[in-house]
Amino acid sequence: MKRIAISILLIFNINISYGQSVWDAPPAALKETKMDIVVYRSPTCGCCSKWLAHLKKHDFNVVDNVIDDVQGVKAKYGVSPTLASCHTAIVNGYVVEGHVPASDIKSMLKNKENIKGLAVPGMVTGSPGMEMGDRKAPFKVIAFDKDSQMKIYNTYDKY
16 A cells, blocks of 8 residues: 555656746746836837837836927937837846847846846837847847947857
8 A cells, every 4th residue: 555655656757847947937046026228218119018028028127208309318328329229228237238048147237247238229120129030130139238249148149
């Protein structure tokens, strides 16, 4: 009888372990408390809402500000025309411009990067929020500092 009970427990545990994958949830270190990210976007932009959904899936608490003067926000936070995209966000004092992947934002926050922020200039096909089926253009995430110095933070050539 004892063997039957142990066999049942082993079978039960095996079934539970196959029911959920380790890939189903982000690692515990990234799933602490939700980080607020304040987004400023135009009322006419459709891709922005897709990027917001991407952030929410990655445990960001999105504060969505639909405004008419997005350019004013970019000027206030020092986003140059070279780095500009369709929306600007602020998270923990950093500027996030355009369709930056959530994983890069989390990396910046975790590493406490000595930069002003990250940007994906323009509206690159295939970047988060700009998905168009299988069409994907390579893009770079650019880090920039308070002096407008830029460097490549991450590259997405084959993703």
